[in-house]
Amino acid sequence: MQIYLFGGNNNSRCQHELAAYFLKKELDATCTLASNPAAMANCLKEENAGQRLLLFDCLGMNRLECLEIYQHLESIPGDHAIVALMNIAPEEETDKDALQQGARGVFYTTDSLASLKKGIMALAAGEMWFPRKVLNDYFLEKVPLDNKTTPSKEEGLTAREKEILSLIAVGASNTKIAEKLHISPSTAKTHTYNIFKKINTPNRLQAAMWAIKNL
DSSP: OEEEEEEOOTTHHHHHHHHHHHHHHHHOOEEEEEOSHHHHHHHHOOTTOOOEEEEEEOTTOOHHHHHGGGGGGGGOOSSOEEEEEEEEOTTSSHHHHHHHHTOOEEEETTOOHHHHHHHHHHHHTTOOBSOHHHHHHHHHHHSOOOOOOOBOSSTTOBHHHHHHHHHHHTTOOHHHHHHHHTOOHHHHHHHHHHHHHHHTOSSHHHHHHHHHHHO
16 A cells, blocks of 8 residues: 655654654555645556555644645545545544545544554555544434435435434444344345445445445
8 A cells, every 4th residue: 555644734744754664664555755735646646556545644733724635635536545634633523524525534643653553454444444433423413313214315215224324334233223223133134235236335334435425
């Protein structure tokens, strides 16, 4: 995997170099430091560059300043670019903003290098790297759990199917879904199968990723 570190302030350079050395040693990853949007764009122009992780450093930024980062997300070329934010303040709600805008993960100012390594490994494996509470709150706010069955505009999903998809996205099994919605496990399984078919995804992970982008 190729990793690009972008942003931060003048005091971030030393930390970036330390993180780059650590990631290269621990993950055998190529880590490039990009100091500005132009440098970042040049790094990402290479075709067939393989999987790339773009880490935006938010050190010292408040929530509004972090929002400006999202202006760059739509310009990132290729389907293999994974975007994550690092050094965000736990007390801000930047993690929710990042999830809303399509980032795949966040790392906090309180995270250790070991946690950074674990998170990057998860992102490389196609997983998301957000606290479960952030994912849970996000989906439950967007899809209130009720018993309506009217069709929605998203791929013909009913409100019930959206409820189930929101639970799948936060890691709930069919058994847990059945308990939460007071339905049988077989009914939950049938709903899950129908959801996968409607959104054209083969598994729960890809269904969760679809939900992040479309619900």
